[in-house]
Amino acid sequence: MEDGLPKRADLSDTLCPVGRSAELLGDRAVLLILRELLFGRRRFELIAANTGLGPQLVSARLKMLVAEGVAERRAYSERPLRHDYWLTDKGKALFDVLYAMRNWSERWAYEPGETGDGPAIRYVHRTCGADVGTAKICPGCGAELGYGDLKGEPSLALKAEQVARTA
Amino acid sequence: MEDGLPKRADLSDTLCPVGRSAELLGDRAVLLILRELLFGRRRFELIAANTGLGPQLVSARLKMLVAEGVAERRAYSERPLRHDYWLTDKGKALFDVLYAMRNWSERWAYEPGETGDGPAIRYVHRTCGADVGTAKICPGCGAELGYGDLKGEPSLALKAEQVARTA
DNA sequence: GCTTGTCACTATGATTATCATAGTTACTAT
DNA sequence: ATAGTAACTATGATAATCATAGTGACAAGC
Structure with missing residues (x-):
């Protein structure tokens, strides 16, 4: 794994709305990261520290959230180049x-x-x-x-x- | 594992209310099983079939939900002895x-x-x-x-x- | 009274994800 | 030149999940 969520029986194409969101939300790491983002804690290191999750997991999940259109990666500094994560409207709705x-x-x-x-x-x-x-x-x-x-x-x-x- | 949820960094004692429920709900299998129970599908085999989860996972999660006071195991037939699962008030609130x-x-x-x-x-x-x-x-x-x-x-x-x- | 069927599970081994720890890159500040 | 900071990536041990098969207790049909 290195690009998002675990690969289990795939439910992302079920028509059941609970099943569909369960694919995204049925993951402890995702819920904790969303909590941080909703509270306005947008920086990688802060998210890792507050959630207690390892950097590998935080990295994988943030990539997935960006790919799903729930979060956005933005540069908040050019030199040194640094990025942080913002919720999209789709993310805010969570x-x-x-x-x-x-x-x-x-x-x-x-x-x-x-x-x-x-x-x-x-x-x-x-x-x-x-x-x-x-x-x-x-x-x-x-x-x-x-x-x-x-x-x-x-x-x-x-x-x-x-x-x-x-x- | 055989008695409930995966053993990861434990969040069940965090004081954050989102963290606490994430320990329970941040799990695909739990969300799918709760969906079934909320829809009134209470029998083991029905839950397994509708969620697509293996019986081992269904069994482990139902045990945990009972231990957490979210669901209750009841006999619906004495002979043959058969059990099914009902939501408690704590479970219904989900x-x-x-x-x-x-x-x-x-x-x-x-x-x-x-x-x-x-x-x-x-x-x-x-x-x-x-x-x-x-x-x-x-x-x-x-x-x-x-x-x-x-x-x-x-x-x-x-x-x-x-x-x-x-x- | 023996086979087939039903339901709620348990057992097993291969696969896959997670955790803890350490390391990397690209800069700034002293 | 050394130390620090932030956002990651790499690695190996541990632990959870999946697919598949099997069990125990009974009922129903032949």
Whole structure:
């Protein structure tokens, strides 16, 4: 392997929409990298450090995400020549999936008290300021919540973990 | 391996909610099995046939899903003794994630005309009858859409594929 | 009462992906 | 000239997956 996803029974041509996205999203590395990109962490080394994935895996998956049109590779410096990765519109639309994952986890994946109190990440609607909790539509203004609409505030415990990871 | 998920860098204790669910959902087999369970296909052989996964993988993942409290193993016949798998509330809540995946695919994952015309699966809100398209809240009555609220009608092309798979 | 069939699995060996670690390239800064 | 930084590539050990075949418990037909 060196150019993307594992080669298993191929589901990319199934007509089932869940099967199709499962080909892309049913991969731990991809989900973690998308998380980083959605949070605006675009540089290779940052992604590798925050996800704990080896550079070979990060490299393979980023290439695949670019090939799939989910991400774009851009030069952010000419000398020295350096590249980073940005989500395309197709990639940004995956926010909904990761947000649903986050909501599920906040409700079902923690022991009581594990995150201090309150959620692991608190999300606030940028346009109206309401704390959205784990809602799909803003409890403050009723708007649908999509890419770019929310501002996340990690709990102290999660912040500490993130600092430890990149140190 | 024989008792669940691959043993990679462990993320199940990360405080990040996306990381935590990625440990569960970042696996093609798990997503496909959840799709089957959400569609009410509960028997082992049906799941194996519809997903195209080998029985060893199906077995390992179902065990893990039961251990995680996402699914439950029930006897549906005493003689002969036969078991099938049901989603728990924790499992049913994953509907939101798979529905987000479906919505993303319908918008981004098909070539024009690939599904005939219209979506690969048409969803109708059970309580008000509206076609929900790819909305997060019902365009007919404004209700939030969750597990059990929708009735799916696969396109002719998808139906044909499903029949071919189990034949 | 013996064969065939069904269903939920388990066993096995070849193939393929992942992990940890180290190394490379192309520059900048001291 | 040496050290540092960022984005990777290379390598070998380990671990997961795939395809295929087989098992155990029963039912149904001849």
